[in-house]
Amino acid sequence: MERSLKLSRRFYLFSVLGVALLVAIVIGVVVVLQNLTGHVRRMTVNQIYSEIETKAVVIRTEQSISESASDAKIIAKSGVYVQEGDDVAVLYPYGYETALATITSKETELYAKLELQLKTLSGGVLPATVVSLNDRIAYLGGQMRAASNGESNESYADLETELLALLMERRDLMVSQLSDASTLAAEIRALDAQYSSFETNMARTLKSGYNGYISFYTDSNEEPLRDVSQLTVSQVKRIMSSTSFAADSENFSYRIVTDRSMFYLAFVASTTSTADLSKRLMPGMTYPFTIKGIEGAFMGTVVSEKDASNGILYVLSVAADVKPLLDARVVDISVQNVASGLTVPVKYIQYSGGVPYVYIKSDYGYTPIAVYIAGSDGEDAVISARDEKLTLFSGLRYRMPIEEDDD
Secondary structure (H helix, E strand, O other), rough: HHHHHHHHHHHHHHHHHHHHHHHHHHHHHHHHEEEEHHEEEEEEEEEEEEEEOOOOOOEEEEEEEEOOOOOOEEEOOOOOEOOOOOEEEEEEEEHHHHHHHHHHHHHHHHHHHHHHHHHHHOOOOOOOOHHHHHHHHHHHHHHHHHHHHHOOOOOOOHHHHHHHHHHHHHHHHHHHHHOOOHHHHOOOOOOHHHHHHHHHOOOEEOOOOOOOOEEEEOOOOOOOOOOOHHHOHHHHHHHHHHOOOOHHHHOOEEEEEEEOOOOEEEEOOOOOOHHHHHHOOOOOOOEEEOOOOOOOEEEEEEEEOOOOOOOEEEEEEOOOOHHHOOOOOOEEEEEEEEEEEEEEEEHHHHEEEOOEEEEEEEEEEEEEEEEEEEEEEEOOOEEEEEOOOOOOOOOOEEEOOOOHHHO
16 A cells, blocks of 8 residues: 555655646747747847938038028129128119119220221221230120129139120220310219119129128028928928029029038938838948048048928938038938947837837837947848847847748
8 A cells, every 4th residue: 555655655756746747848939939939039140331312402501691682793702711801792772773774884885986986096006006906805805704604614704804894994995095174984984883873873783791701602401491490301302303593583692501520411311111221220330431522531420310291201411511511502422330239120110109129028028129230231120129228139039020920
């Protein structure tokens, strides 16, 4: 009886151990199968490279100025650095053209009389010095037409200044050939006085109110882009689709870029879907990039990331001379992203309200944790927890999003 009782206890003990072993084997098989089917994995550290080629909107720190004028003579050339108080341009009010046309018509009439009188005094030909000046004036006129048509790199303003000086020199030379009592000479001197009075009373010299680079190209986006924190995806997309400059025909308009050593670039990653993870950047991180048509590499820091239904908006802050981009609004850029850190497959990331999540093993099972995506090659992504109190580490288990369990 005692022997039978011992066998019964031993049988019970072995039975319990057998069941425990069977449960352990089943759990082990389930874990192995889960890993084999890809539902549960462990985080690893890796490095991922991606390149984002896109168009970007250039945003400068600038002041826009618009003055009422029918015409202007520019003094400060585009691209020149001006200081507060420097002369920018001479402005002429409406009605200026009509008054000037009267003086110009009279001047043409008097010059024809002057030339005829000099030929009469010189045996039918103009003095050689006057002919030489005429040749130089004609040459400059051709140079100015070429500069105006974009066929020359010479400055139109410089050529105009030189031409006006030659015209004055020729006029003075021709008048000097006449006697002081000449009626024609008196008329020319009177016209000079009239023109000087006209210039004094009609013209107004515009002075700069800021220090910075000056530019005479405007596109009506200067004011809307003043606050980068208010930028939207739709706004940036609209600007990208319309890159032409808009001239203000009613006023004399120009810009002064007050910060020479910094500008912003804003671009849109097409959607928030996993297919576009390769276009993700990390807020606060700095990335190297190039700009088409400009030599050298730049560095840009992500100062803003905005998720919207129609895309992800990134704003890069760039510490560099803005002069090469003084008159550019939309440029082609190529951003290089080399991301190192904890890596998960893209298919293990899900979204809620545009924010990426990964299901991480915790004391309560698998919990969705909001993450940043530092970079992706389209298949894998480097992630970090958005909550600074959470620590992710190599070997930590994560699983497929719940809604994809049965795929």
